[in-house]
Amino acid sequence: MRFSIYRYNPETDAAPSMQDFDLPDADVAPGMMLLDALRLIKVSDETLSFRHSCGEGVCGSDAMNINGRNGLACITPLASLKQPIEIRPVPGMPVIRDLVVDMSQFYHQYRAIQPYLIVHDPEPEVEYLQTPEQRDELDGLYECILCGCCSTACPSFWWNPDKFRGPAALLQAYRFLADSRDQATAERLEALEGPYRLFRCHTVMNCVDVCPKGLNPTKAIGKIKKLMLKHLI
């Protein structure tokens, strides 16, 4: 099985390059995921760097660009990929080394939407209660693992990563707007106003296309716009 993997060590390399690797077919077990193959390759070349942790699509560490498409290596079956399998870091982010990118800007945008409940009333002595219907509103929003596949596939995020919040952060912005327990709707909407933070989204929908958890940031962004309209009227 043939691989072409992006290699770059900013401390020693003048420029990034693609390196070919061959994995003997005997090593490829049926049902094997891309991450398993990368770990085998790392046995033969321990300088190859990539992030990974849980290995089952829950932690979101191993987002990478696989044959031109962002995804999680740990839940991408090898059998589904055309050879040579071309692996690059997620696009638009500063490369630290090989497939490891600096996610600071992505996390900065996430923190900026205040990803926590804001309550102005005195805290209740019991739990915050929600009806099952109110809880259902959060489905399709809370499952985000912040792997960054969506934001790094978004052209608007490539051009303005410092000002546009990006699909991942906006999905979470709506997650808290939709939460019946949150009391900061007006402030949150106000914080998304302006030409950049929300409105750089041009519904390209790359985010929906690549999300490994099957979430729909574009739909959430549309719902934020609808909420803004409701607040205007």
Next chain:
Amino acid sequence: MIWRASGFRAWLLQRLSAVYMALFIGMFVLHLVLDAPSSYQEWRTWMALPFITVTASIFFAALLIHAWVGLRDVIIDYVHPLGMRFVLLALVAAGLLAMGLWVLRILMMGGAA
């Protein structure tokens, strides 16, 4: 107003102008299909009807607003140096304004003749 339409207002104006343009074009095409003017004179008379002059004027205003928001979006996306962005935005604004005045002149002259 439009100059300061930042995020939400610009987006809303773009949607509203799109809806109006779709309705107007539908009405316009329907008229051309069902009751096509047989001569230039007839066409001019129809265009000079107050209802048509007013709705057509609004149509072109909507078109210019729509174009302004869209082109401004493209420039905000891709042109980052502020000086360059300002020059391009000014050029677009001047071009759209000139077209608007031209359209207005045509519509008003049509009414006068």
